[in-house]
Amino acid sequence: MDNYLARYFRKTFCLKATELIFRNVSEKGLKPEQFSEKRSFTADEGYSVSLVCSALADPEPTAEWFRGTSNKWEAVNDTRATFAGTAAEEENRYNFSLTIVNTTVADHDLKYFCRLTNKLGYSDSPKLNVLVNRKL
Numbered sequence: 001m002d003n004y005l006a007r008y009f010r011k012t013f014c015l016k017a018t019e020l021i022f023r024n025v026s027e028k029g030l031k032p033e034q035f036s037e038k039r040s041f042t043a044d045e046g047y048s049v050s051l052v053c054s055a056l057a058d059p060e061p062t063a064e065w066f067r068g069t070s071n072k073w074e075a076v077n078d079t080r081a082t083f084a085g086t087a088a089e090e091e092n093r094y095n096f097s098l099t100i101v102n103t104t105v106a107d108h109d110l111k112y113f114c115r116l117t118n119k120l121g122y123s124d125s126p127k128l129n130v131l132v133n134r135k136l
Contacts, residue, residue: 032122041131043130048102049100049107053116056092066112098114100130
């Protein structure tokens with residue numbers, strides 16, 4: 001009987017602890033947690049390339065894109081770039097994209113990342129690589 005009671009209390013305590021953790025997370029929200037399925041994007045010179053970052057967050061985050069190298073990063077804000085953000089069908093999942101139109105050789109091998117921010121903090125995506133195939 002002692003083993004039965006010990007298993008019962010252990011199981012009950014674990015369930016209550018999990019319930020408490022879940023309740024705390026849902027009441028406070030969720031700092032953006034990013035995941036990226038693709039890290040390299042390729043386009044032919046003169047065409048467009050779209051980069052995507054996805055995240056779970058609550059409340060909805062804002063996105064800011066950066067480009068550069070490991071030593072120097074700058075915010076993306078030129079006329080060849082367009083930005084979009086959408087909420088996915090899953091609760092608290094968001095997708096953000098950056099489309100670069102009319103790619104040039106100067107865009108080749110640049111790194112990009114997406115910074116998502118909400119009131120609970122921020123998260124940077126993994127570095128995304130852009131490869132441009134030169135016209136012959």
